[in-house]
Amino acid sequence: MSIHGFLNQEFIEKTKQIGKIIKEHSGEKMVIVHHNDADGICSAAILSKLCELLGSKYELICIEKVHPVIVDNIHSKHEGSVIIYTDLAGLAAKMIDRVNAGRCRVWIIDHHPAEHVETESVYVFDPELFGISGDTFVSASTLNYLVGMSVHEEMKKYAYLAVIGSVGDYHDRSGGVLGLDRAALEEAIDFGEVKIKIEGHRERYYINFFEEFADVIAQRLTTLGVVAYEKKGYRMGLNACLNGFDENTIKEVEKLREIKDRKFEEGIEMLRSKGLRMEKYTQWFHLEDLFSPMGVKAVGEFCQKIKDMSFVEEDKYLLGFQDFPSYIPDLGEFKFSVVKLSGRTPVLLERKILAGQAPGLEILIPAASQAVNGIADATHRIAAATLIDKGREEEFIKAFEKKAEEEWKKFS
Numbered sequence: 001m002s003i004h005g006f007l008n009q010e011f012i013e014k015t016k017q018i019g020k021i022i023k024e025h026s027g028e029k030m031v032i033v034h035h036n037d038a039d040g041i042c043s044a045a046i047l048s049k050l051c052e053l054l055g056s057k058y059e060l061i062c063i064e065k066v067h068p069v070i071v072d073n074i075h076s077k078h079e080g081s082v083i084i085y086t087d088l089a090g091l092a093a094k095m096i097d098r099v100n101a102g103r104c105r106v107w108i109i110d111h112h113p114a115e116h117v118e119t120e121s122v123y124v125f126d127p128e129l130f131g132i133s134g135d136t137f138v139s140a141s142t143l144n145y146l147v148g149m150s151v152h153e154e155m156k157k158y159a160y161l162a163v164i165g166s167v168g169d170y171h172d173r174s175g176g177v178l179g180l181d182r183a184a185l186e187e188a189i190d191f192g193e194v195k196i197k198i199e200g201h202r203e204r205y206y207i208n209f210f211e212e213f214a215d216v217i218a219q220r221l222t223t224l225g226v227v228a229y230e231k232k233g234y235r236m237g238l239n240a241c242l243n244g245f246d247e248n249t250i251k252e253v254e255k256l257r258e259i260k261d262r263k264f265e266e267g268i269e270m271l272r273s274k275g276l277r278m279e280k281y282t283q284w285f286h287l288e289d290l291f292s293p294m295g296v297k298a299v300g301e302f303c304q305k306i307k308d309m310s311f312v313e314e315d316k317y318l319l320g321f322q323d324f325p326s327y328i329p330d331l332g333e334f335k336f337s338v339v340k341l342s343g344r345t346p347v348l349l350e351r352k353i354l355a356g357q358a359p360g361l362e363i364l365i366p367a368a369s370q371a372v373n374g375i376a377d378a379t380h381r382i383a384a385a386t387l388i389d390k391g392r393e394e395e396f397i398k399a400f401e402k403k404a405e406e407e408w409k410k411f412s
Contacts, residue, residue, distance in 0.1 A: 011130045018107065018125045019150030025105070026054035031083045033061045033074060035140075035378070036225035036234045037297055038168025038218035040087035042141040042161040043109075045241035047084060049158055050148045061330045062225070062234045064296050065340060065387050066092045066377050071099045073331055079103045087140035090114030090126045091366065091377045097122040109147065111140045112378045113362050127180070135380035137179025141165025145184055159188035160207050161241055167205065168218030176203035210244060220245065220253045222301070227256040229295030232329045260298070263291050267302055272311055276318075277397075281404040283312065284319040284397060286339075296322050300342035300385060307344045314348040317361065319400070321393055337390040341365070341374075345382045353381050359407035364400055371399035 030051050034044035044060055051058040059078075063070060066089050074083065082105045089096060090110030097117050100106055106122040108114070111134030114126035125147070127138045145162040148155035162184035166177045176196075177185055185205065188194040194214075195206040205214040221240070224233035233256070236249050245253075267290060276283040291298045299322035307318050324338045343361045345353060352358035360381030369376035372395050374388035388396055 008130065008132075011127065011132065014125060014130070015146050016150050018109070018123070019147050021107070021123070022050070022147065023054060023151050025082050026056050028056060029078075029081045030056050030058040031061060031074070031078045031081050031104075032058055033063060033083060033085045033089075035087040035297075036062050036064055036229055036295055037087075038221040038225070038237075039140050039165040041221045041225055041234055041237045042165035042168070042241060043086045043144045045238050046141060046144040046148055046155070046158055046161050047086060047109075048238070049242065050144075050151060050155060053152045053154060060235075060238065062229075062232070063088070063328060063330070064229065065324070065375070065385070066096065067336070067338065067375055067387055068095060068099050069334055069336055070328065070331065071096055073334070075100050075103050081105075082107070084109060086110065086144060088112070088378050090124060090128070091379060092375055093117040093122060093124045095375065109140065109143055110134075111138050111143050112380060113366075132180070135169075135382070136171065137181060139166040139169045139171055139181055141168075142181050142184045146180070156187060156191055157193070159184050159191060160193040160209055163188050163194055163205050164207065164214045164217050164221070164241075167214040168222060172203065172205075172215075175201055177205075220250075222297075223253050223256050223260065224249075226295045226297040226301060227260045228252070229297070230293040230325070230327070230329060260294065260301075263294060263298070264302055264305060266290060268306060268309075271306070276312065278313070278316075279397060279401050281316055281401055281408070282319055282397060283316045284321070286321040286393060287323070289323045291322055292325070296324055296340035298322065299340055300344070300383065303342050303344035304383070307346050312346055314346040316346070317349065317364070317400075317404070318344045318346065319397070323390070324387060338387050339390045339393065340385060340387055341369075341393075341396065342385045343383065350382045358411060359404065363407060364403050367403040368396050368400035372396050 032047050034040045084107045086109045089108045090112045093115040102121045108124045110126050113128045117124050128134050142162040166181040171177050197204045221237040224237040299320045303320045321339045324340050326334050353360045361384035362379040365384040366376040369386040372388050372392045374386045376386040
């Protein structure tokens with residue numbers, strides 16, 4: 001089935017438009033700024049192959065969150081270049097436009113809820129702006145695959161990366177990937193890259209290139225990108241996306257998993273002994289620097305792991321803070337004091353949100369973040385994140401509770 005069968009005409013035209021823009025700038029230097037999980041790493045791999053096919057020089061920069069200081073650093077170093085943000089930045093587009101101040105041409109290719117910005121310097125391409133759910137029907141990897149396919153037919157051989165990125169973002173949580181992710185899967189199957197295996201009531205996708213299932217590959221990539229973020233493990237992940245996993249990389253992943261498991265056990269023991277801080281709508285905790293030197297994506301992964309454990313209340317939002325390091329591997333040292341906040345929802349609350357019976361995190365976290373001058377980005381209904389200044393955590397929780405009170409009244 002043609003992937004266009006899943007798209008509305010306006011989205012098709014926008015896909016072609018950004019592909020055309022990228023092609024027109026082929027030969028210029030591209031700076032690809034990407035996230036450090038499986039979807040972000042696969043997205044960067046897809047864009048890097050597109051740049052190679054177009055003869056464009058490129059540089060890869062991996063960041064965990066956007067922040068004005070980080071954006072200014074990137075744009076100052078690469079003034080006059082084309083900067084592509086992917087798998088992040090959609091909701092921070094206006095901030096990026098302000099900080100950029102016309103210095104660079106900026107394209108944001110994201111699948112999270114986004115702000116519409118289309119100035120001379122900044123352009124946002126995001127399915128959420130066209131009524132297509134980015135937390136259900138299209139991952140960032142799939143979105144980049146669509147753009148790549150609109151430019152160069154040879155990009156079809158990288159459809160397997162869209163499948164891995166989608167699974168990495170749990171888009172198969174209903175039993176299999178849907179929508180645009182499904183269309184990319186079908187193209188990968190037609191190209192002989194992927195096979196579907198049914199296990200119980202769910203699908204698993206066997207990636208021929210790796211001789212392994214997509215969920216296993218996605219876990220490896222996220223482990224490399226998150227646990228070894230400080231050591232630039234995401235670069236090993238990028239190499240593996242296109243060249244496969246060698247024995248040394250597999251061994252490194254196993255070592256990193258042991259580190260992650262040990263850190264997570266420490267976190268669980270801390271919460272079991274001290275307990276979560278309970279509010280009317282939220283239950284929350286602060287890791288401080290317990291997970292150092294892992295990246296701050298770890299607090300989201302930790303929330304995902306514990307959200308349905310016995311000590312977590314099933315009807316309250318789960319929020320976790322982690323200190324944001326001042327050192328960013330691809331950029332250097334920064335002078336700021338901020339924390340990362342990640343939110344998840346226990347399964348009972350998750351079902352209500354997905355059924356339209358409860359407010360989602362994509363509403364609550366940006367509102368609370370705005371109240372404390374934070375930078376919310378990468379928000380979905382059942383998983384969301386933000387950066388706020390350290391020391392304003394309790395103020396954020398109060399703002400979250402206030403917004404939750406307002407929103408829940410709409411469902412009573």
